Amino acid sequence: MQKITTYLWFDHQAEEAATFYTSLFAGSRVVGIQPGPDGGAMMVTFELAGQRYLALNGGPAHTFNEAISLLVDCESQEEVDELWGRLTEGGEEGRCGWLKDRYGLSWQIIPRELPELLSHPDPEVAGKVAQAMMGMSKIDVRALRDAAKS
Incomplete structure (x- = not known):
């Protein structure tokens, strides 16, 4: 496991963004999706060219x-x-x-x-x-x- 992972805060598009980003780079994939209370994606783990990222559907508080x-x-x-x-x-x-x-x-x-x-x-x-x-x-x-x- 890599020691430092980039954590990205999205309003509600974490899964969509991860799917889009992984389509751009060879050696990329969505690793896992953690559901939230409403059953939709809350946290998405993905890799871009071997680099791991976490994407959170955290709402509009931060951009x-x-x-x-x-x-x-x-x-x-x-x-x-x-x-x-x-x-x-x-x-x-x-x-x-x-x-x-x-x-x-x-x-x-x-x-x-x-x-x-x-x-x-x-x-x-x-x-x-x-x-x-x-x-x-x-x-x-x-x-x-x-x-x-x-």
């Missing part, structure tokens, strides 16, 4: 904000595009690879190449990449590479 986000290390632009498209359905695009999904949870959909380009040994190159990124919603790897070469 998500950008103070916490889930960062996804994407291997390719295709993976960025796929996740961005699915997670923004019913949600909203942010800046610099950030978005909020339909449940209000913030995500960072980051291509693996972005941190590499941002930590380029030439500060001028890294600065051009950072400037290009600041103008983006969904991260565009080709545009970052072009900025690095300019």
Whole structure:
């Protein structure tokens, strides 16, 4: 069992969110559903790519904000595009690879190449990449590479 588990508070959509999230990532699954007093899901345990999460149907008292986000290390632009498209359905695009999904949870959909380009040994190159990124919603790897070469 992992020592630290992320605990997510939903109004009433914990099972729906867990099912949606597990459909996005290989190696993901709903592990268990604990019923509440009304017979519906109260607590949902699920894994995303091997990382365990707990989702609670806790009511509207607390909502998500950008103070916490889930960062996804994407291997390719295709993976960025796929996740961005699915997670923004019913949600909203942010800046610099950030978005909020339909449940209000913030995500960072980051291509693996972005941190590499941002930590380029030439500060001028890294600065051009950072400037290009600041103008983006969904991260565009080709545009970052072009900025690095300019």
